[in-house]
Amino acid sequence: MKQFINFVRKEFAHVMRDRKTLLILFGMPVAQILIFGFALTNELKNSKLIVFDQAKDPASQEIIARIEASRYFEVERNLSNAAQLESVFKEGKIKMALVFPAGFNASLLHGHHAQIQVIADASDPNAANMLTNYVSAIIQDYQRSLSKSSLSPYRIIPEVRMLYNPQLKGAHNFVPGVMALVLMLVCVMMTAISIVKEKETGTMEILLVSPFKPILVIISKTIPYLILSLLNVGSILLLSVFVLDLPVNGSVLLLFAESMLFISTCLTLGIFISVKTSSQQVAMLISLMGMLLPTILFSGFMFPIENMPYLLQLFSNIVPAKWFYIIVKSIMIKGLGFSAIWKETLILVAITAVLLIISLKSFKIRLA
Amino acid sequence: MKETVIKTDQLSKRFGSFIAVDAISFEVQKGEIFGFLGANGAGKTTAMRMLCGLSVPSSGTAAIAGFDIYKKTEEIKRNIGYMSQKFSLYEDLTVLENISFFAGIYGLSNSAIKEKSEALITRLGLQKEVKKLVGELPLGWKQKLSFSVAVLHEPKIVFLDEPTGGVDPVTRRQFWDLIYEASEKGITVFVTTHYMDEAEYCDRISIMVDGRISALDSPSALKTQFKAATMDEVFYELARGAKRGD
Structure with missing residues (x-):
């Protein structure tokens, strides 16, 4: 010993x-x-996003405001024409673009059907995937707030619980x-x-x-x-x-x-x-x-x-x-x-x- | 009064079809300085490893300090010291730490370790270097320290595998003084070497060629037998017939 x-x-x-x-x-x-x-970290924060808003109506403004309020995005600027889109992505700083068609609010309210184009820089596929998910979530959230007031009879609201790690840390x-x-x-x-x-x-x-x-x-x-x-x-x-x-x-x-x-x-x-x-x-x-x-x-x-x-x-x-x-x-x-x-x-x-x-x-x- | 401390009989080691050591038989007496010579690849190191218990023989018998080489390896280990051809102290430990570590693994008591390490340091004149890392010492001192550590637990036999490789002649001479001192204390010294001047310092030498012992006697008797003026000539005469080398 x-x-x-x-x-x-x-x-x-x-x-x-x-x-x-x-x-x-x-x-x-x-x-x-x-x-x-x-x-x-796996989370993407403050990704730069540009908006091409042809509608400039309450609905599009509301969505942009919500996106800007989230910590995932930073709204860079508004584009004035569609031709700028490609050059902006080529510079590489912008990760995502949102395009609102003209009359967005009108078609949403009257036709109950509106479209937003979401364009992501997928040269990094994982990041592009996550960013589109974030944007979709924000848009869905807005939709839900709309349907609350319009009293749609059928609604399924999934309640998601992340077990053991609720904040997804x-x-x-x-x-x-x-x-x-x-x-x-x-x-x-x-x-x-x-x-x-x-x-x-x-x-x-x-x-x-x-x-x-x-x-x-x-x-x-x-x-x-x-x-x-x-x-x-x-x-x-x-x-x-x-x-x-x-x-x-x-x-x-x-x-x-x-x-x-x-x-x-x-x-x-x-x-x-x-x-x-x-x-x-x-x-x-x-x-x-x-x-x-x-x-x-x-x-x-x-x-x-x-x-x-x-x-x-x-x-x-x-x-x-x-x-x-x-x-x-x-x-x-x-x-x-x-x-x-x-x-x-x-x-x-x-x-x-x-x-x-x-x-x-x-x-x-x-x-x- | 003679006491045999190493006795081998037809000791052999085979690696597959290669016979590294071929039926060697010899005896070494207590206190003797026994030179174990041979060209590279002659089987010296393999033979020595068997005697130290590092390698199990293929056939033949041997007794070290009276203990059987197959069955009593534990007793053998307690009675031998070993210094390999590679310098083998810890370079990142101090002189004192090395001494007390190696004394410690041989189970010496704390007071004995203290007493012996002090004596050793004084003998080697290392008082000022006690707290120095061994890596900072010159090679000659390291070798001397290494030998002193190998005999610190007063073994019956000490095995030295080419202990003076790469050391200058003056230091080699001093190293041999240490060997003589150990021998006078009754420690048997079993040493392999390439230097023929060192062979002259031995009491008896054996010369291995191709795994066999081709000559075994005192240096002067060998010179007479081969009608040679120096050990160099004796060695050359024998090693010339070798079939293997490196």
Whole structure:
């Protein structure tokens, strides 16, 4: 036991001495949370919109006023003729145009039928889609206010409730995602590198010749990263609660326990990579390309897994981050207990066990 | 009174059809400085790795400090020290941290670590460098420190795998002073080297060619046997017949 503590102390000395890496390890989660929270958002705000209003009647004015009042749009100016439309879009600043035909109000009131042309710059299809949705919603809203006064006998008003995230805040999505990403990065890459480094510099041989058990060498090398990662989980949670106003709805203790599990999964992944490689560069490349990329692609935090081809959906099942992402979302946002996530937990345990067995086996083979 | 600390009998290591070490048999006595010579690829390192318990032999037997190489690897590990050809201390730790770490993994008590590291630092004249990172020391000092760390737990045998590679002649001489000191304390030194002047410093040497031991005796006896003036000539005479190299 004394030998073990001695070893762990040495590992901490390695980590603490490398100030730059330490700064990155602690700074990265903070930076990511802040960037995702304040700089990168899926919502489009203040998109520039132009209006070509040939009607200039109460109805068109009312719609324009409503659009201007929303925080999604900024009405740039009125056009005087249709020919200007194309040149305006070509400049690239304007994302959307609304064209009201002449006599808009009259056809709405008397013919009960009026048209507005909505033109969007679809060179960015996602943005164009969202903007047209916003505009449609505003126009529908106006229609509803009209029909209230005209007493139409048949009306269906869908009442939409967004469960767990009523304001559709992006933070609900990325906080669990960043958590998975950071843990993956710290645990897999740093562990792999620190073990391979011992191989590369030849100190591993000295350790293997010593009476210190090889398995303990590996375990004690992972301990600093385990502790570091728990601190990172803590700092991410603090930031999300106090800076992003995203409360932890479920049990914090359960969240930490599940994080411990995921950290163990990542650590074994790191050990696995370190057993299979012999240079720090290769270990780093494999960790980045082989682990980080799948985590971003297949955890479901950036791209919905449901939309992927079936084969990729199957593949996503072996990405540990996917399960951790589900677990964190369930605990943090839905406030669910262990009974709701035992399956995901079991899968993570299984992945960890398999990785551990394979790495220990190959570690022994290498020794012989 | 002679005490055999290394004894091998027909020890072999095969990798597939390649026979890296081919049935070597030899004995080394306590306190002896045993030179283990051979051209690159002759099988020196593989043989040494087997003796240290880093590699399991394919056939043959061996006993290190009286312990069987197959069954008693734990006991063997406690009784040997090892210094590899790569410089192998932690460059990002200080001199003192390195010493106490390696003493620690051999299970030395805190008071013993303190006492021994002080003695070692004084012996090497490193008092001013104690708090320096090992990476900042010149190579010669690193090598000396590395050797001293390898014998800190007073092993019965210390294995040195080309310990003086890339070191200047003066430092090499000082390094050998340390080896003699260890040998006088009764530590058996098993050393591989490429330098023939170093071979002369050994009590006995073996020369490996193509996985076999083709000569084993004291340097002077070998020179007489091969009618050579220097160890260089002896080595060349034997290594010329080698079929493999690098």
